[in-house]
Amino acid sequence: xxxxxxxxxxxxxxxxxxxxxxxxxxxxxxxxxxxxxxxxxxxxxxxxxxxxxxxxxxxxxxxxxxxxxxxxxxxxxxxxxxxxxxxxxxxxxxxxxxxxxxxxxxxxxxxxxxxxxxxxxxxxxxxxxxxxxxxxx
Amino acid sequence: xxxxxxxxxxxxxxxxxxxxxxxxxxxxxxxxxxxxxxxxxxxxxxxxxxxxxxxxxxxxxxxxxxxxxxxxxxxxxxxxxxxxxxxxxxxxxxxxxxxxxxxxxxxxxxxxxxxxxxxxxxxxxxxxxxxxxxxxxxxxxxxxxxxxxxxxxxxxxxxxxxxxxxxxxxxxxxxxxxxxxxxxxxxxxxxxxxxxxxxxxxxxxxxxxxxxxxxxxxxxxxxxxxxxxxxxxxxxxxxxxxxxxxxxxxxxxxxxxxxxxxxxxxxxxxxxxxxxxxxxxxxxxxxxxxxxxxxxxxxxxxxxxxxxxx
Numbered sequence: 001x002x003x004x005x006x007x008x009x010x011x012x013x014x015x016x017x018x019x020x021x022x023x024x025x026x027x028x029x030x031x032x033x034x035x036x037x038x039x040x041x042x043x044x045x046x047x048x049x050x051x052x053x054x055x056x057x058x059x060x061x062x063x064x065x066x067x068x069x070x071x072x073x074x075x076x077x078x079x080x081x082x083x084x085x086x087x088x089x090x091x092x093x094x095x096x097x098x099x100x101x102x103x104x105x106x107x108x109x110x111x112x113x114x115x116x117x118x119x120x121x122x123x124x125x126x127x128x129x130x131x132x133x134x135x136x137x
Numbered sequence: 138x139x140x141x142x143x144x145x146x147x148x149x150x151x152x153x154x155x156x157x158x159x160x161x162x163x164x165x166x167x168x169x170x171x172x173x174x175x176x177x178x179x180x181x182x183x184x185x186x187x188x189x190x191x192x193x194x195x196x197x198x199x200x201x202x203x204x205x206x207x208x209x210x211x212x213x214x215x216x217x218x219x220x221x222x223x224x225x226x227x228x229x230x231x232x233x234x235x236x237x238x239x240x241x242x243x244x245x246x247x248x249x250x251x252x253x254x255x256x257x258x259x260x261x262x263x264x265x266x267x268x269x270x271x272x273x274x275x276x277x278x279x280x281x282x283x284x285x286x287x288x289x290x291x292x293x294x295x296x297x298x299x300x301x302x303x304x305x306x307x308x309x310x311x312x313x314x315x316x317x318x319x320x321x322x323x324x325x326x327x328x329x330x331x332x333x334x335x336x337x338x339x340x341x342x343x344x345x346x347x348x349x350x351x352x353x354x355x356x357x358x359x360x361x362x363x364x365x366x367x368x369x370x371x372x373x374x375x376x377x378x379x380x381x382x383x384x385x386x387x388x389x390x391x392x393x394x395x396x397x398x399x400x401x402x403x404x405x406x407x408x409x410x411x412x413x414x415x416x417x418x419x420x421x422x423x424x425x426x427x428x429x430x431x432x433x434x435x436x437x438x439x440x441x442x443x444x445x446x447x
Contacts, residue, residue, distance in 0.1 A: 008193045010185040038175040040166075043182050048350035051197060051358040054189070078195040078358040 008054065008080070009134050011043040015053030017073060020096075021060025024120035025087040029057060031123045039127070042134075055082045055133075058106045061089040061096035067103040074110045082133060083112045086126065088119040144233070149226040151219060158370030159183040161406050165373070168410045187366050196359030201262035210257025211357070211364035217249025218371040225379050228301040229388045238299045243379065244288055250368050251277050251334065254343075257365075258353035269352020272421050273336075273343035279428035280333040280340075286436040287327050291383045294319070294443050305387035313386030319442035324384050326432045326439075328408055331376040333424070335369070338413040342421050377405035 018026050032039045033046060047053055050073050062070060074081070085106040088094035093105045106112055113136070116129035144150055163180040170177025198204050224243045228235035251273060258270035292299055294314055295307040314320035333340040344352040357365055381388050381401045388398040419427070 004188075004192045007185050007188040011182065011189045035173055035175045038170070038177075040170060040178050041176050043178050043185055048346045049355045051356055052351065052354075052362065054194070076197070078197050080193065080195075 012054045012082070012130075013047045013052055014039075014044055014055045014057055015047055015050050015073075015077075016057045017059075017070060019058065019060030019062045019066040019070070019089070020101075021087075021089065025059035025090070028120045028123055028126065029059065029086065032126050037123045037127060039130070042130070044130070050077050053077055053081065055084060056110075057084050057086055058112075059086040059090045061093055061099070062103050062106060062109060063096075063099075063101040064103045065101075067109055070106075070109055082114070083110055084114045084116060084129060084133065085112045086116045086129075087121060088117055091115045091117050094119060144227065145223060149230055149232070150223060154219065154222045154226070154371050154374060155367060158367075158372070158374035159187065161377075161402070162370050162373050164403065165406060165410045165413075168407060169414055172411075172414045183366070183370055187363050187370070190358075190363035190366060191360055194359040194362075196361055197356075199262050199356045202356065203260040203262075206260035207257055207356070208361055210253040210260065211361045211368065214250040214253040214257075214368040215364045215371070217246050217253065218368045218375065221246035221249075222371055222375040222378075225301065225375055225382060226388075229305065229378065229382045230390050231302070235300055235302050239301050240288060240292065240299050240304065240383070243301070244285065247284075247334065247372075247376070247379070248277065248281065250372060254353045254365070257357070258355075261356035263356050265349045266353055266355050268349050269343045269345075269355070273353055275421050275425060276333055276340060276343060279425040280330050280432075283326055283428050283432045283436060284330045284334075286433065286440070287323050287330065288383070290319070290323055290436060290440045290443060293440065301382060304383060308386045314384045315386075317442075318447050319439040320384060322435050322439040322442070324380070326435050327380050327384060328405070328412070329428075329432060331380065331405075332409050332412060333428070334376060335372055335409070337409060339416040339419050340424050341418055342424065345418060348418075373406070374402070377402045377409075380405050 016026070016029060031037060056074065056077060058070065074083070083106070085091050089096060090106050093102055096102050103109070114129050114133045116126050118125050147153065160180065162183040163178070166182060167177045167180060198207065221243050224235070224239050224246060227233040228239065255270045255273050258266040291304060291314065295304040298304060298307065308314055315324050336344055344354055354362065354365060378388060381398070385401050388401070389395070
């Protein structure tokens with residue numbers, strides 16, 4: 001692993017994009033940052049601006065209104081950026097996959113680096129997904 | 138000449154100031170984590186953040202922004218912080234005697250990072266950045282008068298000298314200024330001032346993450362943001378060092394004094410970290426009232442006490 005890559009993986013800043021979510025995954029993501037699970041151990045912090053982000057967390061079903069916004073966010077992000085699809089809706093569309101307004105799961109719109117399935121995924125599952133992301137390259 | 142370069146670039150210049158600032162920022166994050174019953178990031182996390190931003194990330198220039206101003210502002214912020222650090226540390230450690238009036242120059246140099254944040258934010262062409270810049274401007278207006286009054290009081294207390302090494306000498310002779318009542322009042326006001334200068338929590342309205350998404354820094358990415366981070370780390374080290382120089386009896390490198398110096402600076406950082414973690418963000422008008430009325434009053438009382446010799 002090169003030095004650059006090592007620094008990158010030691011300091012991933014998260015940006016959270018909630019699509020048409022039921023808020024369950026949002027709360028589980030926030031759980032990861034609370035004292036019990038404490039993702040800041042790995043240097044991960046939640047940032048408010050996409051310009052600072054290294055990881056784009058996408059949850060919720062992406063409907064026709066969300067799609068251009070998600071694309072815009074992805075294009076505005078400084079590269080390299082990793083994308084994590086969280087929850088059943090983010091990975092496959094879940095129970096909304098057949099819906100009228102559904103605009104495809106996240107990986108049909110932007111490239112996805114890791115999937116965390118579950119409805120909602122437990123914080124442990126999200127941490128496991130992130131560790132998978134860290135060990136990937 | 139070669140010795141001067143060594144001073145400016147390695148110790149106590151660029152490399153020492155940056156490393157010390159990064160370690161103190163890591164210390165701040167660790168203490169914050171402990172206060173929240175977390176484990177927290179490793180102590181050298183700020184270096185990972187800085188190197189990642191510098192080496193890995195792409196720098197994006199906003200479409201509606203002014204390119205030159207936007208990219209030059211972080212360089213000036215970093216340069217201002219570094220120059221003020223050198224002006225404080227060279228006389229502070231006794232490497233150079235300094236010149237008459239350097240405490241005034243330090244006062245101006247310490248303002249430059251905040252000013253360049255405003256200029257860079259206004260050049261970004263982002264409405265949230267403009268909100269952040271306007272708040273930062275109001276914050277500067279509120280705390281600078283207090284800060285100037287503190288320096289004036291210190292000058293008065295040190296017997297009308299405007300040279301940093303003479304201020305330290307005066308404290309060596311008559312004991313650290315914080316030992317007297319007026320010195321204690323000045324120290325309280327100074328801690329709140331550096332809290333506002335660093336943009337930490339009671340006064341972080343200029344970069345409120347949860348409200349205006351990092352405000353003034355919203356459009357910065359990659360190398361430009363790395364320089365801003367570096368300027369912030371440097372400020373995190375030199376402002377507590379400046380407080381130590383003007384109020385806590387100076388900094389020194391002789392023998393056991395090194396330990397005292399480190400403890401003093403870490404104590405000031407611990408104090409501002411505790412204030413930051415136990416207070417909510419105030420509104421900008423509350424911050425202005427706090428500085429204009431209460432802090433100025435405190436410093437003026439201290440000046441009157443100094444005139445009475447307390």
